[in-house]
Amino acid sequence: xxxxxxxxxxxxxxxxxxxxxxxxxxxxxxxxxxxxxxxxxxxxxxxxxxxxxxxxxxxxxxxxxxxxxxxxxxxxxxxxxxxxxxxxxxxxxxxxxxxxxxxxxxxxxxxxxxxxxxxxxxxxxxxxxxxxxxxxxxxxxxxxxxxxxxxxxxxxxxxxxxxxxxxxxxxxxxxxxxxxxxxxxxxxxxxxxxxxxxxxxxxxxx
Numbered sequence: 309x310x311x312x313x314x315x316x317x318x319x320x321x322x323x324x325x326x327x328x329x330x331x332x333x334x335x336x337x338x339x340x341x342x343x344x345x346x347x348x349x350x351x352x353x354x355x356x357x358x359x360x361x362x363x364x365x366x367x368x369x370x371x372x373x374x375x376x377x378x379x380x381x382x383x384x385x386x387x388x389x390x391x392x393x394x395x396x397x398x399x400x401x402x403x404x405x406x407x408x409x410x411x412x413x414x415x416x417x418x419x420x421x422x423x424x425x426x427x428x429x430x431x432x433x434x435x436x437x438x439x440x441x442x443x444x445x446x447x448x449x450x451x452x453x454x455x456x457x458x459x460x461x462x463x464x465x466x467x468x469x470x471x472x473x474x475x476x477x478x479x480x481x482x483x484x485x486x487x488x489x490x491x492x493x494x495x496x497x498x499x500x501x502x503x504x505x506x507x508x509x510x511x512x513x514x
Contacts, residue, residue: 311479312470317341320439329443331479337361339453339473340440341483342377342432344406344491344508345463348477349448352376358420358449364476365451369420375408375428376447379438383447387427389414395496398513404433406508410495426497436483452490464488 311331315324328338335357337350348364350357362369376387381399384391389412391399399409413427421427430450432438441448453463453473463469466482473480492509495502501514 310470310474310477312466312474312482313479314482315436317435317483320436322439325436325439325443328440328479328481332357332440332444332448336478337364337476338440338448339469339477339480340437341434341466341481341486342406342430342437342450342491343404343434344432344487344489345452346466346469346486347377347437347450348453348473349377349450351444352418352447352449355420358418361449361451370423372451373428374449374451375430377430377432377437377441377450378447379442380404380431384411384429385414387413387417387447388429391496398494398496398501399429402509402513403431404438405431406433406491407513408491408493410493410497410504412497426495428493430491432491434483436481 313324313327315321331338332351335354337357337360339346339348348361350361359369362372408428408430410426410428413424464486470480487508490507492507493504495504
């Protein structure tokens, strides 16, 4: 059964974050708060963990369109091709925030994602997940947790999330109630920005 850890967003405990990072480094799956809905993620470098998420989601790993959660924009060039100044300014204005930006991927993408031309980048405005990624030392792959039955409490109440997911993941963070509106997805991989999904993030970043 998964661990259930309470972490306060206004002052995340370093010891608690270290526990989460240990689970990630050992190939575990973690459910964590963001600035939108709760997410499910793992260490981007761990193939077995990536395969576990794909199995839970019922998809083939190579078909997965998951985003990478980064601590900030400083490591963008690790996975993203060089972007122009206008694109970078949009990212700077919007992040950290409730957005997923689709950007052109480069040759350094993990082998599981090598065939992908683009990558989704997230820098949520939530200190818990940002401290996790910072301590881990590399991004985590992230996907939102959805419910087949659309009972909204499952995506917002951490105790209900734990109840449902405790046998599928290794750790669930209680970071308080989550949102039930997902991130806004904007494709910046071509010449003009394209809004793929309107979510919590407003469109005044352009």
